[in-house]
Amino acid sequence: MSLHAHRGRDRGAARRGALRASSRALPLRACPRMAGARGAQVNGNGAPRFQEGILEALSNAPGVSGGEEAIRALLADCARERVDSMEVDPMGSLVARIEPAKSSRGAGRSRGGSRRGGGPHVMLCAHMDEVGLMVTAVEKEGRLKFRRVGGIDPRILPGQPFRIGPRAVHGVIGALPPHLVPRADRDKVTPADDLYLDIGASTREEAEERVSVGDYAVFDTTYEGWGTTRKGKAFDDRAGCAVLASLIQRRPPVPVTAVWSVQEEVGLRGAAAAARRVGPDLAIVLEGTASGESPGSPLEEQYPY
Incomplete structure (x- = not known):
């Protein structure tokens, strides 16, 4: 789906009442294929290395809008040792706070007057749910x-x-x-x-x-590698979830709140609620879209652009 296609989504979602949090405890079971995410691997330029095992686990797991529990459990297990705090918000989104590396910390105030250090408070968001x-x-x-x-x-x-x-x-x-x-x-x-x-x-x-x-x-689709191509279900937006889970394996230079949101496919609900609750200085959304390689695609949707 092209990015601009989201503009016509349900604008009234943010005005609806929040869903009640589940009374069930959040399971944090380890996934063998995600074991590689335990190490803080980095590329030559110092950026965290993408953990493909996370993408495979997330793609194979079920998580239709409103039923994201399995995805949330996998991500929580992957992230909990790399973040300073973690919670499930009233909508069901997984929200994790990561303070900046000590060398990046400094005095300052974020929007709303709360203390923070190391630059603007950034919210990174990817949605867990699938159609x-x-x-x-x-x-x-x-x-x-x-x-x-x-x-x-x-x-x-x-x-x-x-x-x-x-x-x-x-x-x-x-x-x-x-x-x-x-x-x-x-x-x-x-x-x-x-x-x-x-x-x-x-x-x-x-x-x-x-x-x-x-x-x-x-x-009923299983993740596979076809040469340099990857096949699986729900890459929108398990690819974004895996990128975000890989990014937090290294402590950022600025304060970051990572949000794996719910119910994006039925009205952007989880992200809208989380953004209001977190109140960041800026937000970056990690989202999947069409490859732009299909014959007959409009010029503005084709790749390379």
Whole structure:
């Protein structure tokens, strides 16, 4: 998605009431593939080295908007030994504070009059959530009806495999086969409301033993390396989350608040709430967008620019 496409998102999100914080304790389980993030590796220019293992773990984990718990747990485990404080805000975003290196500290006041040192207070933000589906009904034949969470193009849905709910039940999007569709409708995009998830169940009771109404579903895609290219789901914005998690492996020269936000795909909600709560002097958002390499892309969206 191009960056300017976000401008039309829900402007009323910031005026809505904050979600209640979960009563469940925040799990901080280590991920073996993220073990490399424990060392503060740096590039030749002194910048922290990107930790690809973090991206792989984040890409493979589920985290549809409103259900970012697994992503938050991975990031908290990666970050907690590198930050000075960490909390989960009322929206569910993970917020970590990192004071500057001692050599960079100095006297000063940030916006609002609070003491700080080493330059402006910077907020770095990347969103944890991804687009996906939510199960809305279980039909008597065992099929699952769903609604889209975030901006999923209905053209790509038929035939797509998904992992559903906390048990990662496998399912696939089904629709009428072409030879049963009227000829005049065969070239039309099937509305999402006419599609269903098939998990191989033949009755409602069988399906309900495996999934529940309200369960989220994520694309069943596994992270892979194809030469210098990486394939996976949710690079928007797990790539930004991994960059931010890599950056904090080294203490910054200025005060930094790292925010891994929730519910970006349904209205920029977590970032808007965090920005008001943190009150930084400036903010930098680490976001994914289209590669600009697809044939037919508008000139302003093409790469190289």
